[in-house]
Amino acid sequence: MIPVIFRWEPFKRSAFFVEAIKSFVINTRLPADAYTTNSQLPEHVALTEKIELKDFALGLGGAFVVYTNKKNNQFTVNVSSGICDENFIVDYTKYDEANYEVLNPDVAANYSGLYAAVAALYNFHKRKQDMFIMLRLQTASSAAKHDHYTLSYNKTSPLQLTFGYKLFYAKNKKK
Amino acid sequence: MKSLKALRISLFPIFFLTTCHGIWNFYPDTNDPGLSRFTSRGYNIASCYIKGKAHVNNGSFYPVLQKDSSVNSIDTLQFKWPLFVHDTANIFTAYTDIAFLLPVPKSFDKTNLLEFNGQRFLNSVPVTLTDTSQKKFSGVATLYFVTVTEALERSNRKYIKMSGLFDGHIGDSIVIAKGRFDFEIYEGSLNF
Numbered sequence: 001m002i003p004v005i006f007r008w009e010p011f012k013r014s015a016f017f018v019e020a021i022k023s024f025v026i027n028t029r030l031p032a033d034a035y036t037t038n039s040q041l042p043e044h045v046a047l048t049e050k051i052e053l054k055d056f057a058l059g060l061g062g063a064f065v066v067y068t069n070k071k072n073n074q075f076t077v078n079v080s081s082g083i084c085d086e087n088f089i090v091d092y093t094k095y096d097e098a099n100y101e102v103l104n105p106d107v108a109a110n111y112s113g114l115y116a117a118v119a120a121l122y123n124f125h126k127r128k129q130d131m132f133i134m135l136r137l138q139t140a141s142s143a144a145k146h147d148h149y150t151l152s153y154n155k156t157s158p159l160q161l162t163f164g165y166k167l168f169y170a171k172n173k174k175k
Numbered sequence: 176m177k178s179l180k181a182l183r184i185s186l187f188p189i190f191f192l193t194t195c196h197g198i199w200n201f202y203p204d205t206n207d208p209g210l211s212r213f214t215s216r217g218y219n220i221a222s223c224y225i226k227g228k229a230h231v232n233n234g235s236f237y238p239v240l241q242k243d244s245s246v247n248s249i250d251t252l253q254f255k256w257p258l259f260v261h262d263t264a265n266i267f268t269a270y271t272d273i274a275f276l277l278p279v280p281k282s283f284d285k286t287n288l289l290e291f292n293g294q295r296f297l298n299s300v301p302v303t304l305t306d307t308s309q310k311k312f313s314g315v316a317t318l319y320f321v322t323v324t325e326a327l328e329r330s331n332r333k334y335i336k337m338s339g340l341f342d343g344h345i346g347d348s349i350v351i352a353k354g355r356f357d358f359e360i361y362e363g364s365l366n367f
Contacts (some may be wrong), residue, residue, distance in 0.1 A: 035213075037317040037340045037354075039297045097206055101213040101340060101355060103321060107205070149202045150216060 001025045001053075003160055005136075015063040019080055021138075023158070025053045030152055032092060034100035041099055048093045049106060051153050057084035057115055057138075072125040077118065078134075084115040084141050088153055106152050113143030123166075130166040135159075201231060207353050209261040215322045215338035217359030221256055223341065224352045225270055225304065229261035238358050239274075240335075242283060242367040252277040252288075254318075256356075269307060273351075275318055275341070276301040284367050288335065292323040302343045302351070316343025316351065326359070333362040 006020045032047040059082020067075040090106045119136035140155040200218035204210045209229025210222040221238070222231040232238075238256040245251065253276055260269035277300055279287070295317070302316035319340045328334045341354035 035319060035321050035340055037295070037297075037319050037342045039317070043295050043319065101353075103338075104214050104216065105204075105212055107212075147202060148200075149212075 001156070001158065003158055003162075005162070015065075015076075017061050017063065017078070017080070019057075019059050019061060019082070021055075021057040021059075021084075023053070023055050023156075025055075027052045028153070032102055032105070034092075034095055034102045036096075036100045038099045041096070045095060045100060047095055047102065049152070050091045050093075051106065052089040052091070053153075053156070054087045054089070055085060055156070058082050059084075059115065059117070061117070063121070074123040074125070076121045076123065078121055078136075079116075079118055081114065081116045084113060086111045086141055086143075086155060104150075107149070109146065109151065111141040111143035111155050113141035115139050115141060129168075132162075132164055132166060134162045134164070136162065210353060210355070211357075213338070213340065213355040214357045215336065216357060217326070217328075217334065217336045218357045219359060221354070221356035221358070222261070223273075223354030224350075225258075226349055228269070230258040230270060230273075231261050232256045232258060237360065237364070238356075240337075240360055240365060242279065244281075248281060249278045250281050250283060252279045252283065256358075270304045271307055271309075272305045274303045274305075275316060276303065277318070285335075285362065285365065288365075288367075289323055289325060291320040291337075293320065295319040300343075302341075302345070304345060304349065304351075312345045312349060314343055314345030314349065314351075316341055325362075328359070335360045335362060335365075 002024045004022050004024065008018045010016070010018070028051040030049045030051065032049040034045050034047055035043060059080045061078055061080025063076045063078045065074055065076050087110045088108055090108050092102060115138055117136060117138040119134050121132055121134040124131040138158050140157040200220045202212045204212045210224070211220045211231065219237065220232065222229060236257050239253060241253050243251045243253055253274055255272060255274035257272045258270050277296070297317050298315055300316045300318045302314050304312045306312070320337065321339045323335065323337050326334045326336050336359050338357040339355070341351065341356070343351040
């Protein structure tokens with residue numbers, strides 16, 4: 001899972017920020033089995049199950065400065081919360097659905113709910129460009145499971161370590 | 176009086192959940208409307224189409240798995256569970272139970288049952304259906320024990336988990352199709 005975070009700090013002197021997170025997930029492939037009572041067919045076929053996750057999160061947060069050194073490097077704790085959506089899509093390799101039954105099949109599920117996140121961020125101050133390193137933990141979606149059926153996958157609760165650059169922009173002043 | 180009302184309101188969901196326990200393990204199969212998914216987790220659920228109508232067990236009744244003795248050298252392993260039609264509009268045309276009657280040697284025991292794991296009995300298992308007027312219909316079925324395993328579950332009690340597929344026909348008029356079962360049977364309840 002490769003999360004891409006877009007974070008906007010609209011006010012220079014405020015710790016308030018808006019974040020949007022989208023993950024690029026490598027599809028999970030699992031073995032699966034299907035069986036038949038049809039005497040004309042092999043009693044068992046091995047299948048491959050593909051689980052695809054599409055997710056998106058949008059939230060608001062604040063940063064609290066814990067430590068600043070002489071070079072203006074800063075250690076901050078960031079807390080955020082918002083809405084998130086996780087959509088799991090399940091697909092099996094092509095098989096004879098009329099004659100075979102997949103054992104313990106996974107099914108698609110959607111979890112739309114709230115999330116909370118906490119991040120520890122160390123900012124390396126440079127004159128024109130800031131670099132940062134961030135350790136971020138996000139809770140799983142607050143959405144409850146629809147039933148007690150056991151699935152091969154679960155809601156995600158991403159823990160991420162990010163190294164990045166801060167991009168500054170300046171508003172053009174009217175003459 | 177107010178607290179009594181609150182108590183009544185709070186007790187209602189508990190009662191509701193208790194009575195609904197039986198249908199908790201019905202997880203609909205999107206490929207086969209009215210049937211539960213084919214599972215092997217001891218969900219205590221079985222479903223099939225009989226004459227095109229979806230029938231299920233309701234989960235509150237465990238299946239009967241017993242060896243019936245006979246005077247000759249072959250006994251019968253009876254594997255039976257009650258049925259309920261999934262569509263209540265057709266309740267009077269429904270069948271009330273299904274029974275598979277497997278011929279087994281007199282020495283048949285729990286070890287032999289576990290050896291059913293992965294065995295498919297093709298068009299050779301006698302099957303009976305009982306309708307709402309208690310009339311019995313006999314035919315032939317295919318019964319495929321996909322998994323039969325021993326499991327140590329709650330309170331260290333041993334259970335046999337059985338899951339599989341079945342289909343069959345009684346004459347040309349009654350067709351049993353797309354059957355699947357997933358049971359967890361307490362070993363202490365077996366008579367062999």
